[in-house]
Structures are given as C-alpha cells and as structure tokens.
Amino acid sequence: xxxIVGYIGNKEAxxxxxxxxxxxEYRGYDSAGIALLNGSMSVFKKAGKVxxxxxxxxxxxxxxxIGIGHTRWATHGEPNDVNAHPHLSQSGSLAxxxxxxxxxxxTLKEVxxxxxxxxxxxxxxxxxxxxxxxxxxxxxxxxxxxxRIALNEVVGAYAIVILNRDNPDQLIAARKGSPLVxxxxxxxxxxxxxxxxxxxxxxxxxxxxxxxxxxxxxxxxYTIRTxxxxxxxxxxxxxxxxxxxxxxxxxxxxxxKEIFEQPxxxxxxxxxxxxxxxxxxxxxxxxxxxxxxxxAERFVVTACGTSYHSGLIAxxxxxxxxxxxxxxxxxxxxxxRNPIIGEKDVVIAISxxxxxxxxxAAIELAKDRQALIYGICNVIGSSIARASHAGSYxxxxxxxxxxxxxxxxxxxxxxxLIALQMGMTKGTxxxxxxxxxxxxLENIPKKIEEVLKLDDQIKEIAAQFKDARNFLYLGRGxxxxxxxxxxxxxxxxxxxxxxxxxxAEMKHGPIALIDEDMPVxxxxxxxxAYEKIVSNIQEVKARKGRIIAxxxxxxxxxxxxADHVIEVPETEEILSPLITIVPLQLLAxxxxxxxxxxxxxxxxxxxxxxxx
Ligand code: AGP
Numbered sequence: 001x002x003x004i005v006g007y008i009g010n011k012e013a014x015x016x017x018x019x020x021x022x023x024x025e026y027r028g029y030d031s032a033g034i035a036l037l038n039g040s041m042s043v044f045k046k047a048g049k050v051x052x053x054x055x056x057x058x059x060x061x062x063x064x065x066i067g068i069g070h071t072r073w074a075t076h077g078e079p080n081d082v083n084a085h086p087h088l089s090q091s092g093s094l095a096x097x098x099x100x101x102x103x104x105x106x107t108l109k110e111v112x113x114x115x116x117x118x119x120x121x122x123x124x125x126x127x128x129x130x131x132x133x134x135x136x137x138x139x140x141x142x143x144x145x146x147x148r149i150a151l152n153e154v155v156g157a158y159a160i161v162i163l164n165r166d167n168p169d170q171l172i173a174a175r176k177g178s179p180l181v182x183x184x185x186x187x188x189x190x191x192x193x194x195x196x197x198x199x200x201x202x203x204x205x206x207x208x209x210x211x212x213x214x215x216x217x218x219x220x221x222y223t224i225r226t227x228x229x230x231x232x233x234x235x236x237x238x239x240x241x242x243x244x245x246x247x248x249x250x251x252x253x254x255x256x257k258e259i260f261e262q263p264x265x266x267x268x269x270x271x272x273x274x275x276x277x278x279x280x281x282x283x284x285x286x287x288x289x290x291x292x293x294x295x296a297e298r299f300v301v302t303a304c305g306t307s308y309h310s311g312l313i314a315x316x317x318x319x320x321x322x323x324x325x326x327x328x329x330x331x332x333x334x335x336x337r338n339p340i341i342g343e344k345d346v347v348i349a350i351s352x353x354x355x356x357x358x359x360x361a362a363i364e365l366a367k368d369r370q371a372l373i374y375g376i377c378n379v380i381g382s383s384i385a386r387a388s389h390a391g392s393y394x395x396x397x398x399x400x401x402x403x404x405x406x407x408x409x410x411x412x413x414x415x416x417l418i419a420l421q422m423g424m425t426k427g428t429x430x431x432x433x434x435x436x437x438x439x440x441l442e443n444i445p446k447k448i449e450e451v452l453k454l455d456d457q458i459k460e461i462a463a464q465f466k467d468a469r470n471f472l473y474l475g476r477g478x479x480x481x482x483x484x485x486x487x488x489x490x491x492x493x494x495x496x497x498x499x500x501x502x503x504a505e506m507k508h509g510p511i512a513l514i515d516e517d518m519p520v521x522x523x524x525x526x527x528x529a530y531e532k533i534v535s536n537i538q539e540v541k542a543r544k545g546r547i548i549a550x551x552x553x554x555x556x557x558x559x560x561x562a563d564h565v566i567e568v569p570e571t572e573e574i575l576s577p578l579i580t581i582v583p584l585q586l587l588a589x590x591x592x593x594x595x596x597x598x599x600x601x602x603x604x605x606x607x608x609x610x611x612x
Contacts, residue, residue, distance in 0.1 A: 001397030002085070002099040003071040004180075005197045006161040008171050008218055009188020014062040016190070017069035020197025021050045023247070024071050029398075030079030030381065031072040035086040035095035038064035041165045043095060045070075045084035066168055066218070068161045068191075070097035073397055074380035077122030086163070087126040089133035090117050093165040094143075096129035099193055100157035100178040101395070103272035108154070128154060132162070144215050144225075147172050151213070152227050156271065161191050174213035182206045184236060187220040195239050196246040203239040255401030255493070255599045259585045260452055262409045263445035266578065268395040269410045273417060276438035279431050281421040283414070285374065285390040292372050294425055296346040300339075300371070301328045302362045303350040304609065306404040306488060310411035311350050312481035313577050317415055320574060321429050322422035331362035343370035348418075351375070352399055352407035353608035354382020363387050376414050378407050392418070402605045403493050405585050408485060409448075412577055416441065440572045444579070447569040451582040454566060458583055461548060461564045462590035465519050471498035472513065472545075473584070474506060475523035476533060482523050482577045486584030493599045494592035503536040514543040521587070522549045523580050524558055527573055537561050548587075550580050 003024025007013045017034050032053040033045025044060065046052045050071060070085035077083040086095040102108075105124035108131055113119070117130050128150065136146035143164050151158070157177030164170060173180055173191050183190035183198035183205050190198040195205055208214060208224065212232060216222045224232045239246075251257035274281045286293065299318055301311035308330055315326040329339070331349075335358060341347070347366040351359045354377035363373050363384060375388030378396050385391055394410035420437060423429035429437075465471075471490055475483035484500035491498045501510055503522065514520065520540050524533045534557060540547055541561055549562035552570040559565045566583045592599045 001073050003193050004068070004097045004099050004159060004161055004191070005070075005193075006068040006097075006163075006171050006173065006191035007189070008066045008169075008216060009185060010065060011188065013064045013067035014057070016197075016201070017067050018050060018054060020190075020192060021053070021069045021071050023196040023243070024193060025050060029071055030074050030379075031081070031084035032070060033084045033086055034067055034069040035163050036062055036064035036067040037163055037165060037168045041088070041092060041095060041163070043086055043088060045081060045086065047080045047084060066163065066171065068095060068097050068163050068171070075101050075393070075395060079381045083121045083123050085123075085125060087121060087123060087129050089129045091133060094129050094133055095163040095165075096125060096132075097161050098125040098128065099159040100176075101268065101271055102128055102154050102158065103156040104154060105156075124156075128158070128160070129162070143167070143172060144213075147174060147213055148225070148227055148229060151176070151211075157268070159193060169218035171216045172213060173208065173216065175208045176210045180208045182208065182214060182216065182222070187218075189216045189222065191216070194246055194249070196243055199239055199243055199246060204236050205239055206234045206236055208234075253401065253589075253600050255403055255405060255589055258399055258401050258406045259582070259589065261397070262406050262582065263448045263452075265394075265396045265406045265410055266413050266448070267445045268397075269413045270417075270441065271395070274438055274441070276435055276442050279435045279438070281417050281424065281438075283392050283417055283421060285392045286418065286421060289372060289374070289390045290425060293346055293374075293422065295344075296324060296372070297344045299324060299326045299346050299348055300334075300341060300366070301326060301348045301350065302331045302334050302359060302366075304331050304356050304358055306408045306485060307350040307352060307356075307359070307411060309481045309485040309488070310408050310415060311348070312484070313412050313478060314348060314415040314419070316478050316481075317419035317574060318422065321419040322426055323428045324422065329362070331356070331358040335361040335365050339365075341366050341369045341371050345371040347371045347373050349373060349375045349384055349388060350411055351382075351384045352378045352394075352396075352404055352411075354379040354384040355608045355610045356384070357610050360384055360387060376411055378410070400607075401600045402602055402607045403489055403588070403599065409578055409581065413441075416575065437572055437574065440575055444571065444575060447571060447579055448582055451568050451579060454568075454583065455586055458566065458586040459590045461566070462587055462594060464564075465546075465548075466591050466594040468496055468517070468519050470513070470518060471496055472506075472510060472518060472520045473498060473500040473523070474503040474520060474536060475500070475580075476503045476529045477526050478573060478576050479523035479526055479580055482580050482584070483521070485581055486521060486523075486588070489585055489588035490591065492605060493588055493602045494595050494597055495603070496591065503533055506536060507539065511539065511543070514540055514545040516544040516546065518545050520545045520547050521584065522547060522562070524549050524555070525552045525568065525570065525576050525580055534558065534561070550583050
C-alpha cells in the first residue's frame with residue numbers, strides 16, 4: 001500500500017506535495033519521491049521517510065505549480081533510491097507514481113526490452129510508464145488514449161498519476177483496485193490515495209471508480225472516462241471526516257481498519273500467486289529452492305507472538321497436505337536451547353515487522369548450522385527478509401495497530417499456499433483437491449466480508465463480558481492455534497487475563513476454573529471433531545460456564561447449548577482459521593474499547609520487539 005499525491009493549479013506544488021506525503025506516511029514509508037514540472041522535469045527521490053527526501057531537495061530548484069509525489073510500501077524491488085517513485089519513461093517525458101501491483105509486469109517488461117527499452121529499477125511501475133510511452137509512439141496518439149490502451153493490457157491493481165513533460169497543463173490519473181480521490185479547488189486540483197492530503201485545502205472531492213481515468217486540466221476542467229472510453233460524471237462529495245479520521249480510513253482506530261482490511265489484503269496476498277482455474281501456485285521465493293524444500297526431512301517454524309500462532313497453523317497445514325514433519329518453536333526458546341538443526345532442515349521464520357530480535361537470532365543460529373531459511377515477512381527489505389535465503393512477502397500493507405490482525409491472516413494465507421504447493425509437488429494431494437481448496441481460498445475474502453457484517457452482534461456480546469476478569473478460549477485441530485491467538489488479542493489490548501487451550505485438554509486441569517464467572521469461547525466449526533467439541537461445551541455448561549461459541553452458519557445443536565452463538569460461513573476445515581479468527585479480533589477490540597483501553601498502542605507493548 002503506497003501513498004500518492006498530485007497537484008495542478010496556481011499555488012507552489014512542492015510544499016503541498018511534501019505535506020501531503022507526510023500525511024500518507026502511515027500508508028508506506030520505505031522511500032519517497034516527487035516530480036515537478038517547471039520548464040523541465042525535475043525528479044527527486046530517496047530511500048527512507050519523507051524527511052530524507054526533503055534533505056535531498058534542500059537548495060534545489062523546486063518552484064513549480066504542477067507535480068506528483070509518492071511514499072512507497074515496496075511490493076516489487078527493494079526499498080532504495082532507484083526503486084523509489086516517480087519512475088520516468090525512457091524518453092524522460094513521462095513521470096509516473098503508482099500504488100498497486102501489476103501482475104503481468106514481467107511479460108510486458110520482456111516485450112519492451114525486445115523493443116529496446118532499458119530498465120533501471122526492479123519495479124512494475126517502470127514497466128507501466130514505458131508501456132504507455134511505447135503505445136503513444138506506436139499508435140501515434142495522445143497521452144490520454146495511450147493510457148487507456150495500456151491499462152486495458154495490464155492485469156492487477158493500480159492507482160496512478162502521470163506527469164507529462166510536454167504538457168505542463170495536465171495530469172492524468174487512473175485507478176483499479178487501489179483508491180484514488182480528486183480534490184476540487186478554485187482552478188486547482190489535488191489528487192491523492194485518500195483525502196488526508198486534500199482536506200485542508202478543499203472538502204469537495206470526487207472518487208474515481210475502478211477502471212476509470214481522469215484528465216485533469218489547469219484551466220479548472222476535468223474529464224472522467226472508463227477504460228471503455230465512455231465519459232462518466234461523478235457527484236462532487238463534501239467531506240465531513242476529520243483528518244485523523246481519514247488516515248484511519250474512516251475507522252475509529254487503526255486496529256479496526258486493519259481488521260476490516262483483511263478481505264482486501266488476503267486478495268492482494270493471493271494476487272498473481274495462484275490460479276484455481278488452472279490449478280497452479282507460484283510463490284517466487286519457493287521455486288529456486290523447491291528441490292531442497294522437497295527433500296527436507298523436517299520443517300522448523302520459528303516466530304514470536306501472533307506470528308508463532310500462524311506458525312502453529314502451518315504445522316497442521318504442512319503435515320496434513322505435504323506429509324512432512326513440522327516443529328514449531330518460540331524463537332526465544334529455540335535460540336538458547338542448543339537445538340538439533342542441520343542442512344536437511346528447512347526453517348520457516350515468520351515475522352510481520354521482519355525486525356523481531358529473537359526471530360532474527362533464531363535464523364542466524366539455524367543458518368550457522370546449514371539449515372535453509374525461508375522468511376515470511378510483511379516489510380520488504382527488513383532484517384529477517386534479508387537474512388533469509390528465500391521468502392515470500394505478505395502484501396498486508398503497513399500494520400499500524402500494535403495488535404496484529406491482518407498480518408496474521410496474510411501469513412496464514414501464504415503458509416496455506418506453501419503447504420499446497422509442497423503437496424502438489426510431492427503428489428500428496430490430488431489436482432482436484434488442490435483446485436477445490438484454491439477455489440475456496442479465492443472465496444475467503446468474500447466470506448470474511450460476511451463475518452465482518454456480524455460486528456454489531458459481536459459488539460453486543462462484548463458489552464456483556466467487558467468486566468470479566470478471565471477468559472478461556474478453546475479449540476481443536478486447526479482451531480486450537482486460533483484459540484491461542486484469540487486469547488492473545490484479548491489480553492494484549494483489554495488487559496483481561498485470557499488463556500487459549502486445546503479443548504480436550506480442559507479436563508486435565510483448566511476445568512477447575514469453570515464457574516458462572518468464567519467466560520469460555522469455543523471455536524466449534526470443525527467438521528472432523530464436531531461431536532467432541534459439543535461434549536466439551538456440555539462439560540462447561542454443566543459447570544455454569546458462560547459460553548460464547550463460533551459455529552458454522554445454520555448450526556442448531558450448539559445454539560441450544562451456548563449463551564451466545566456467532567454463526568460464520570462454513571469453509572474447508574484447513575482454511576477455517578482465516579474465518580474463525582475474525583470474530584475473536586472484533587470481540588477483543590470491542591471489549592478493550594468498552595474498558596477505555598488504547599487499542600492501537602496498548603500499555604507496555606511495542607509494535608516491533610527489536611530487543612531481547
Ligand atoms: C501480536 O498482536 C503482538 N503485537 C506480538 O505478539 C507480535 O506478534 C510479536 O511481537 C511478533 O512480531 P513480528 O511478527 O513482527 O515478528
């Protein structure tokens with residue numbers, strides 16, 4: 001998720017762009033850049049935060065009344081100066097900024113290379129801006145038509161703004177799958193990923209719809225067209241939200257925004273990596289080491305906190321689908337216990353931040369003993385990503401809330417693809433089973449949307465438990481790690497003590513805790529262990545425990561037993577964590593809010609634990 005801004009009008013563009021980029025840093029901040037048109041095209045770009053970019057522009061000629069700017073959250077190519085946006089076309093006449101992922105950029109790049117284009121960066125954006133230039137030349141057409149023709153050729157998601165050196169009175173913007181808003185001033189226009197860079201100048205905005213582009217002119221006129229070249233008119237909306245509210249996407253907290261982003265970021269994490277129709281999975285980082293991974297006698301998954309919980313799900317997935325032994329270890333334990341680890345082992349290191357000290361140390365130990373390290377991170381170019389031999393990035397976008405939510409679900413998404421790919425390569429799952437699971441995986445974002453619609457019901461349940469002093473979370477199979485994760489969510493943001501347990505383990509001790517003051521959350525969607533879960537629920541009910549049950553939609557049996565039932569869409573059992581975790585995230589969020597806690601920055605916690 002990157003941040004883009006553009007300006008055309010009668011004011012100095014530079015301060016508007018820089019201030020706008022700072023407003024968007026929450027969307028991405030591994031590099032930043034601007035392009036200004038003041039007789040000639042001036043491009044300034046730098047790895048790091050916007051403040052680094054400002055240092056580069058100090059003393060430079062930055063007076064212009066038209067320009068574009070970008071803060072990057074890398075998806076293709078390391079976060080460095082060269083990969084920072086804007087990207088110029090080969091002739092230098094076009095500058096482009098882009099938020100999104102062009103899935104077929106590699107194919108397009110090969111075609112352009114054969115036509116003599118030379119690329120300087122690893123980005124998909126540089127490919128797109130040169131595709132537009134090539135089409136403009138080949139079709140001998142204007143920029144507007146070249147943009148439309150090019151965008152009809154690309155597969156993926158984009159929000160782009162293009163600055164044309166040969167026309168200082170126009171900007172062209174387009175979107176598909178990534179947000180773009182146009183602020184309308186008095187003979188001036190502001191363009192941005194969201195309204196936060198715009199709202200201090202104008203509250204009148206127009207939101208582009210998918211597969212639309214806008215031609216924005218200095219004379220105060222603008223035209224919106226579809227990629228089918230049909231002119232559209234959009235209602236001008238008057239913004240009511242506060243600036244802070246906009247940065248949170250209209251949500252009260254980043255954590256809630258990130259819970260609600262899960263459908264789109266899971267879709268982003270799948271994009272270009274699988275095809276249910278054709279039955280393929282393509283995880284770039286895996287291919288190069290596929291032989292070694294297939295010969296591995298054991299996988300060791302190491303991580304901390306929420307990432308450890310997604311690692312536990314990986315154990316079920318990989319042993320279930322690929323029939324390879326998996327051990328899951330807390331990184332902080334693994335690194336100090338002199339583990340048996342060697343060249344026949346593959347270590348999967350999972351980390352949202354990519355900077356967790358214990359996980360990094362665990363990797364270094366395993367590397368020293370010749371194990372292969374496969375990293376799953378959310379931050380491109382992070383220490384753990386760089387320390388790994390190979391890896392895959394979750395495309396969750398920046399996760400600002402300290403309590404990890406969308407990172408967890410995108411980690412589980414990637415781990416599911418890894419297990420499926422291994423199963424396919426080893427022949428331990430049939431093609432038909434693979435395709436059935438991939439089709440269902442494609443459906444998961446829609447099913448999570450359905451669960452998110454239960455937010456009001458979950459909020460009502462939260463109100464009845466906000467004063468609880470303890471919670472138990474119980475699950476079996478794939479839902480056991482979800483029980484652990486649900487408990488962690490509650491305790492880290494509401495400060496209520498909560499424990500996750502395998503449901504069957506309850507009678508080996510925790511059942512002594514059950515009474516009318518003990519809320520017990522059951523994850524009861526498992527088809528394979530359903531009757532056993534029902535028995536566990538009856539055991540708790542018999543001891544007056546207060547039961548909240550997450551069940552498959554239409555489940556009537558548990559509805560008669562539980563005090564509160566949250567019905568979620570049924571899915572493949574191996575995919576159920578992606579569904580069952582969502583009510584638990586919302587339950588924790590609402591209880592914490594009702595207790596007056598700071599959900600985005602809970603006490604004593606840091607977003608990234610870079611110390612031991
Ligand atoms: C999860 O909600 C916590 N914020 C914490 O447990 C976190 O998952 C853990 O510190 C690991 O962080 P990482 O994924 O960035 O390595």
